[in-house]
Amino acid sequence: MTLNETYEKEVRIPVSIVNVPDNVVLISPSTDTMKVVVRDKGLVLLGYEYRDILRPLRINFKSYVRGTESASITSAELQRFIYQQLSASTKIVSIKPDKSEFFFNYGLCKRVPVRWRGHVVPEQLYFISHVDYQPDSVDVYAAEEKLDSIDVVYTETLNYDNFRDTLSITCGLQKIRGAKCVPDRIKMAFYTDVLTEANMSVPVTGVNFPDGKVLRTFPSKVTVHFVTGISRLKKLRPSDFTVVADYEEIMRHPSDKCAVHLKGIPHDVSRAKIDVGSVDYLIEEE
Structure with a gap:
């Protein structure tokens, strides 16, 4: 990289939701990451990479809540926050995602069973005789209308084959937009038997x-x-x-x-x- 030439570079900036009241459950992760493409001279871009210039964006929960159980920060607002940290010569080319969105509620949840999803096939002449989940149910936090539509939570897509002994794994749960599972990871055991x-x-x-x-x-x-x-x-x-x-x-x-x-x-x-x-x-x- 030539110091006096102009380049584009992607930088990552964490976004955190702060000042969340004790009675609020954040359904979205409290910290996300924005991918920001900036344009400037090589010397300035190297400063962003090797000096602690870009700090996490701290979004005040109370500033964006308007009575609903979701809130979003527009691309224009995010650019305004980010420009406050950039050199005057730096231009923002793009931001991904183009807005920051978070969901929350006031503790409304229900317990639903967990089921596995994917491809889990033992060796020939063997079959899965029993599946053990730990835990076998999780608490799902979401808005009431969303909770009404959720009766089961699936694992992330699994892909295992050609095993004959008990298969023990730890896996994540499938992401559900606008909902949060607690816990979000479970342990599973696939027991086999000979046909x-x-x-x-x-x-x-x-x-x-x-x-x-x-x-x-x-x-x-x-x-x-x-x-x-x-x-x-x-x-x-x-x-x-x-x-x-x-x-x-x-x-x-x-x-x-x-x-x-x-x-x-x-x-x-x-x-x-x-x-x-x-x-x-x-x-x-x-």
């Missing part, structure tokens, strides 16, 4: 049968085929599944056989199906 194919004999249960009528099926049980994790399989019981024959369906479609349907499937079980679609039956009087 296995299995089957189980499950009794056929009659549903919607009138009092005094009893269903007898032949066979009395059908085989349910499914995929689950090895550790989950050890805890499964036939009673965790529900296979039914519906009296009303039998009356609508009289036949020697009645249709059976798999209605109840426990969590962490996939690709569940029964080996037959119908069975022989009798309807007896009690």
